[in-house]
Amino acid sequence: MMQHDSHGHGEGHGSLKSYVIGFVLSIVLTIIPLVLVMNKVLSGTALVVAIMAMAVLQLFVQLFFFMHIREGEKPRYNVQALILGAVILLTIVAGSIWVMSFNSMVQ
Amino acid sequence: MWEDIKSFASTFFVTGDPLIYGADVAIVLTTLAIVFVLTKYKKWGWLWREWLTTVDHKKIGIMYLICSLLMLFRGGVDALLMRLQLALPNVEFLHSEHYNAIFTTHGTIMILFMAMPMMFALFNIVVPLQIGARDVAYPFLNALSFWLFFFGAMLFNLSFVIGGSAESGWLAYPPLSEKMFSPGVGQDFYIWGIQISGIGSLATGINFLVTILKMRAPGMSLMKMPLFSWSVLSSCITIIYAFPILTVTLALLFIDRYLGAHIFTMDGGGNPMMYVNLIWMWGHPEVYIVVLPAFGIFSEIVATFSKKQIFGYKSMVFAMIIISVLSFFTWAHHFFTMGAGADVNSFFAISTMAIAIPTGVKVFNWLFTMFRGRIQLKQPMLWTIAFIPCFVIGGATGVMLAVAPADYQYHNSYFLIAHFHQVLIGGVVFGYLAGIYYWWPKMFGFKLDERLGKWGFWLWNIGFYVCFMPQYALGFMGMTRRLYTYGWDLGWAPLNLVSTVGAFMMGLGFVFQVWQIAYSIKHGERDTTGDPWNGRTLEWSIPSPAPVYNFAVIPQVKEADDWWATKQARANGTANEAPAKLEPIHMPKNSGIPFIMSFFWFIAGFGFVWGWTWWIVIGLAGVGISMLVRSFQYDTDYYIPVDEVRRTEASLGRAV
Known part of the structure; x- marks a missing residue:
């Protein structure tokens, strides 16, 4: 029922553009660690740090582009x-x- | 060709055990009987329109309730089979693998497919009525959650007759649950059954959190909200943060099994203890997820049947929120014996004992509520009073287990088994049964028979102590969990026999409860007022069973226990009620998509279990198409006109 009400007073749900940007960023941030591992670009601690950094970045991408963390009453x-x-x-x-x-x- | 079919069938179906063949026959006969009855009375359309496609929270709650009672039956039969096997030394009733499968399914079913749906049943039936809402925040998602649970549970239960069940314990510890040691499909049935129903559980957590935060009746501030709704809120917070951990952990296990990864294996850099660490990060909050709503139920019942406001409302709220957050900081007490070192074990021992503090606060609040109250020993109150000593003993043995050095002695012994059954049966099962007795008239419009209920109550209670008290002693005598047999020389025989007798007493108690329901459908006391217990909260202000829109007029809440205050004001003649003005009521439309989409999840899950690519493709494609179709549906709601509301209210004996 709330889902209907919320259409009424124009609460933002993000634009097509923001969704596409979020989607592309997520894919890029997923492919980078894959490439790092598959092509043995990095190893050891550097690899672990790189993978974790990508994961944290992706967390923020999802929060901002998909979860609309800035919006809401x-x-x-x-x-x-x-x-x-x-x-x-x-x-x-x-x-x-x-x-x-x-x-x-x-x- | 014929040989191929034969060899396929011999791996596809479970063979070689007369118990299973008996179950096969029973399943086929039951299915035929259901199909026959539905066809004979031309009820297929009714079933589809009224139940399978419904988005009404009350009907979804009833479906959850039916499923959970069936699962209680199945998990209970598993328990009785185990107790028969252990009744005497050297019994040759179940062979070891069958016994392993049975304790695995018993645990998984009782927690995930009995306790969780019974909890969701009460969420669905009670929360919107208690906060003065007409449905949950996302009715479509609610139906989807139910059907995901249903098909997940079916997938899990199917392994009983198709492919064979998992045999590695209810939490499927690796390396035993890895492909090398569990090559069969049972472990995959376990993973996919839980994954599919897990999505539903997470969605339900989100749904009820939003419902409670956003859809309370005007005037009901959070601190005027009934305690059951508070307990649901705290349980939902825990669900939202805990269930993703379960999903990820089982997904990693599946990657190990399906793609040959080495995340939890013994070799190749894997670490099985990491799985244990992760699964308990979900597993420990999970026990608080199921027990918090039981605390809420007891709070409602104690206040209603003592004719007093709950003692220490605010401390109750804080206790529940503290429990739901603290529950995330105790997981390692499940594996003190891993040997993580004195620092880790001391931290988790202390955090575990700390949880006893808010829990103790709650127990004292219930006792103080009863103190000098006018107590009525109706069925819900009986279960509540039985809960308190049972839970206190369970809590005390829990604190014993929390002492890390001593835990090396108790770990995985029957002492532990007795402890967690005491808190789960004494806390969760007693709590939900109390809740079912309490809200049953609101669901179905009649009370459950007192006399038969008391038989059930006493059999359950006495049976419980007869069953589990000997197990504490057996634990001290060295009996470890998951043994399928033992010898005469160990001296465990007498206590085990007593324990088995107790288990069958509880089973008999359940039979009385089923009889009670069947008897009360015809003879139970009808609830014509909508307020059979002289209740305090909003759900008792509307007719039983509630009409589809719940409240003809959304109530204006002024106080905590608002319905009680309204009744007092009416009795004193100080009620100042404005004449109600009816408006068309905005409601969600039924939809078949939740059922269809969950069915496709089932197909995909079945494909993953057997490694059948086509099933996976068809299943996932079906899921995707269902989502797309739903995305382009705009006609999802309707209005009930004022005339119809007036007619419905009049037929329920309410003049508006």
Whole structure:
């Protein structure tokens, strides 16, 4: 029902252009790591850092071009959700590294 | 040619076990019976128009409820088969692989295909009515969620007779779940069944979060919202952040199996413990996802049947939000014995114990609500009162398990089994059953019979303690989980036999509940007022069952427990109600696309399981086309005219 109401007061849903830009950027950011790995351009820490950088960039592309993070009547919800999301993302990544670091000690 | 068909059939169908052949016959006969009844009474059109294409949250809730009760039956039969096998030493009832498959399906079904849909049933039936809305925020997506769950569950259950079930435990730890050790298709059925229904769960989480944030009746600020809706809100927040982790983890496992990657393998740079780490990042929040709504249900019931406002409303809200966030910081307590080091284990031991604090706050609030209340021991209240001691004992053994050094002793023993069954049955199952008894009149317009319900209640409760208390002791005696048999010399026989008796008592309790439902359809006390329990929240202000548009006029909320306040004002003669003005009601149209699209997901999933490229192509193409068709549909809503609303209200005995 809300989906109908929202058409009424012209809330933005992004333009065709922004969707295409987002789509192209996402594909480029996906292909770069693939090429880096397949053609053995980088290795070791440099490769891992490059892949993670592409992943983080893609995260922002999706937030801005597909999730319309800048729009909406009540950005407060957006900010709250983003902060919680960032905390949990940090927990997943840093927590995993911390919990799994025993592996390097064992091997 | 004939030989080919024979060899195909022997891998495609599960063969060689009389239990399975019996199940085959039962499935075929049941299907034929359903088709026969639908054809004889010309109900196919009715089924399609009224149920399969519906976007009405109340009907979707009822479908979730039916599925979850069927899954409770199946998971329960699995449990009884296991208890039969373990009743005495050296029983030759199930061979080891069959036993492994049964404990795997028991766990997966009970959590993902019983607890989750039963929770979604209550979300759907209650939340819009409780916050004064006419439907959820995205009714089409809601129907899609249900059908994705349904076809995911069907795909998972199919492995019982086609291809063979997964045998690597409910969380499918690698390396056992890798292709090398589980070459059969059972593991793929597991992955795709969960993936497809998982999309639905995530969508439901988003849907109800938006519904609660955006569609509350005017005047209902968040701090005036009923506690069940608050519990749904906190559960949805957890769903939204936790379910993507499950999807990614299982996708990585599938890449290992399907494309021969080495993410979780023993060799080639893989690390199976990484899977354990990731799956519990979902798995631990998951148990709070299912238990938080149960807390909400208890809060509603305790207030209603003590005739008092809930004690400590604000602390209840904060406790739930704290639990839903803290639940993301405790996952490693499921694998203390991995040996991550003293720093990691101490952190997770303390964070685990910290969760007991908000939970304890809630228990005290329920007790204080009952204190000096006028308590009525109706069925929902019985289950609530039974929940409190059960959950407290379960919580205490949980804190014992949280002590990391001691956990090396309890880990994977029957002590653990007894602990999590105590919190999941005592918390989740008792909670949802209490909720079903409480809101049943709102769903169907009649109460469930008290006398038969009490038989069910006492059998469940006594059976529970008889079944699981011996398992704590068995854990201390060294019995580990997932054993399919044991010898006389270990001294476990008497306690195991007692435990099996308890399991069958619970099974008998379920039989009484089914009988109770069947009996009450004809003889149950009819609910003519819409408010059979003298309730406090908005869902009791409308007729039972609720009309399709729920509220003829959207209520103006002034206080927490608004319906109670309205009733008090009417009794005092201080009610100041403006005459209602009816307007045409804007409603969503039914759609067949959720059903069709989910069916194509099923086809694609089946193709992935067997590696049949054509099925994958057809399935995914069908999914894509369904999305396209929906994107170009503009005629998705309609208005119910005022005349029709007036007629409906009059037929329900309400003058507007």
